[in-house]
Amino acid sequence: MGESPITDISEALATKGKVITCRAAVAWSPGTPLTIENVExxxxxxxxxxxxxxxTSICxxxxxxxxxxxxxxxxxxxIFGHEASGVVESVGEGVEDLKEGDHVIPxxxxxxxxxxYCQSDKTNQCEKYRVNPMKSxxxxxxKTRISIKGQPVYHFLNTSTFVEYTVLDAGCLVKIDPSAALDKMSLLSCGVTTGVGAVWNDANVKEGETVAVFGLGAIGLAAIQGAKIRGASRIIGIDINQDKIDLGREMGMTDFxxxxxxxxxxxEVINGMVKGGVDYSFECVGNLDVLRQAFLSTRDGWGVTVMIGIHTSxxxxxxxxxxxxxxRKMVGSVFGGVKCKTHIPSIVKKCVNGTLKLDAFITHELPFDEINKAFKLLEEGKSLRCLLHF
Incomplete structure (x- = not known):
C-alpha cells in the first residue's frame, strides 16, 4: 500500500451544510448479516x-x-465499527481544534x-467521552445523527465507522499528520494503539526486562512490537495457533x-524459560483461565500482569x-492507557519515521460492500485486520 488515494478533497467537502445520503453496513439484529443500506x-x-x-477495519x-x-x-x-480513518467534512458550533479537510482518526x-480525569496524568479516562458500550x-x-427513511439508526462506541459519513463528538476525533498514509492509520483507532500503549503506559516496560504476551491477535502482536521498541530482552508469545509464529517473530518475539x-x-514452562518468571505479562485473550496463567507466569515480588482482553463471562x-x-500485581488496561488527543499524534510520528510498523497487521483488503466476508475472516481466525475501502 502506498499513499492514501485522496485525489480531490473538495469533493469530500462539497456536502457541507446538507443532509448526506450515503452507504452504510447496518446491523438489524445480533448475528445476522449486515446489509448495505442508503442512510441519511x-x-x-x-x-x-x-x-x-x-x-475502516474490523476489531x-x-x-x-x-x-x-x-x-x-x-x-x-x-452501525458498528470503531477503527477507521478519514477527512473532516464539516464541524459544528464550538469546535476549535478541527477544521474541514483535516485528516483524522475516530x-x-x-x-x-x-x-x-483529562487533567490527571494517572488515567486516560474522560468524564464525558470515556468508552461506554451502553451509549448509542x-x-x-x-438522539442519533443517522437514519433510514426517518427511522433512527443507533451509534456504537462513540464512533460508528461502517458508513461513508459519520457524526462524532469532537472529543472522539484525533487530528493526525497529513503525511501519514490514511489506510494504515485506521489501525491506531483501537488495536495497535491498545497493544503498544499497554506496554508503554500501563506496564512501562524498560530495556532489558522480560515479557510474556498471551494471545497473538492484533493487540498481542502490537504488544510484542511495543516491547521490542522498548528493548525488552526476552519476549515470549503464547498462542494455540502455530501459524502465529512467523508474524510474532516479525514483530519481535524471541520465543513461542x-x-x-x-x-x-x-x-511452569515460562518460569523455567525465565528463572522466577517474567517481569510483565499481557493477557490479550479475554479468558479467565488464560489470565490466571499469565498472572502466575510473572515473577513474585514485582511481576505485573496487564489485562487487555475483554471478559464477557x-x-x-x-x-x-x-x-x-x-x-505480584494486576492492572486493567483501557486503550493502552492512551489519551487520544494527547498521545496519538506522537504514535503517528513513530509510524511515519518507521519505528512502529503497521503493514503486517493488514492481512486482507476488501471493498466496503464485502464487509460480511471480512467479518467471516476475522471470526475464523484467518485475518488480523481486513482493511475495507469505499
Missing part, C-alpha cells in the same frame, strides 16, 4: 464533527458485539481535555509457546486474595 446523515450539531470515512469488539455476546449491545438497527475512548446516541441531545503442545501448565477473577501478597 445529518449535519453536525454543537461540538460535533461530520467525517468522510475513507478506510474483535465489533465481532463480539455483532454476535450479541455483550448484553449491552441491544439497540438496533445499529477513537472510542475520547478526551475532552478539561475534566478532572449523541451526547448533545440523546503453544499450550496445546505442553504436558504441564504454561506458567460472568465469572469473577480466578485468584485467592492471599496470592496478591506475593508481590
Amino acid at each position: 446523515v445529518e449535519c453536525p450539531q454543537k461540538m460535533e464533527v461530520r467525517v468522510k470515512i475513507l478506510y 474483535h469488539t465489533d465481532l463480539t458485539s455483532w454476535l450479541g455476546e455483550n448484553e449491552a449491545q441491544r439497540a438496533y438497527p445499529r 477513537v472510542f475512548n475520547g478526551e475532552c481535555g478539561s475534566c478532572a 446516541t449523541m451526547f448533545g441531545d440523546g 509457546v503453544n499450550p496445546k503442545e505442553l504436558d504441564k501448565p504454561v506458567h 460472568p465469572r469473577f477473577l480466578p485468584f485467592h486474595p492471599m496470592e496478591l501478597f506475593s508481590g
Whole structure:
C-alpha cells in the first residue's frame, strides 16, 4: 500500500451544510448479516464533527458485539465499527481544534481535555467521552445523527465507522499528520494503539526486562512490537495457533509457546524459560483461565500482569486474595492507557519515521460492500485486520 488515494478533497467537502445520503453496513439484529443500506446523515450539531470515512477495519469488539455476546449491545438497527480513518467534512458550533479537510482518526475512548480525569496524568479516562458500550446516541441531545427513511439508526462506541459519513463528538476525533498514509492509520483507532500503549503506559516496560504476551491477535502482536521498541530482552508469545509464529517473530518475539503442545501448565514452562518468571505479562485473550496463567507466569515480588482482553463471562477473577501478597500485581488496561488527543499524534510520528510498523497487521483488503466476508475472516481466525475501502 502506498499513499492514501485522496485525489480531490473538495469533493469530500462539497456536502457541507446538507443532509448526506450515503452507504452504510447496518446491523438489524445480533448475528445476522449486515446489509448495505442508503442512510441519511445529518449535519453536525454543537461540538460535533461530520467525517468522510475513507478506510475502516474490523476489531474483535465489533465481532463480539455483532454476535450479541455483550448484553449491552441491544439497540438496533445499529452501525458498528470503531477503527477507521478519514477527512473532516464539516464541524459544528464550538469546535476549535478541527477544521474541514483535516485528516483524522475516530477513537472510542475520547478526551475532552478539561475534566478532572483529562487533567490527571494517572488515567486516560474522560468524564464525558470515556468508552461506554451502553451509549448509542449523541451526547448533545440523546438522539442519533443517522437514519433510514426517518427511522433512527443507533451509534456504537462513540464512533460508528461502517458508513461513508459519520457524526462524532469532537472529543472522539484525533487530528493526525497529513503525511501519514490514511489506510494504515485506521489501525491506531483501537488495536495497535491498545497493544503498544499497554506496554508503554500501563506496564512501562524498560530495556532489558522480560515479557510474556498471551494471545497473538492484533493487540498481542502490537504488544510484542511495543516491547521490542522498548528493548525488552526476552519476549515470549503464547498462542494455540502455530501459524502465529512467523508474524510474532516479525514483530519481535524471541520465543513461542503453544499450550496445546505442553504436558504441564504454561506458567511452569515460562518460569523455567525465565528463572522466577517474567517481569510483565499481557493477557490479550479475554479468558479467565488464560489470565490466571499469565498472572502466575510473572515473577513474585514485582511481576505485573496487564489485562487487555475483554471478559464477557460472568465469572469473577480466578485468584485467592492471599496470592496478591506475593508481590505480584494486576492492572486493567483501557486503550493502552492512551489519551487520544494527547498521545496519538506522537504514535503517528513513530509510524511515519518507521519505528512502529503497521503493514503486517493488514492481512486482507476488501471493498466496503464485502464487509460480511471480512467479518467471516476475522471470526475464523484467518485475518488480523481486513482493511475495507469505499
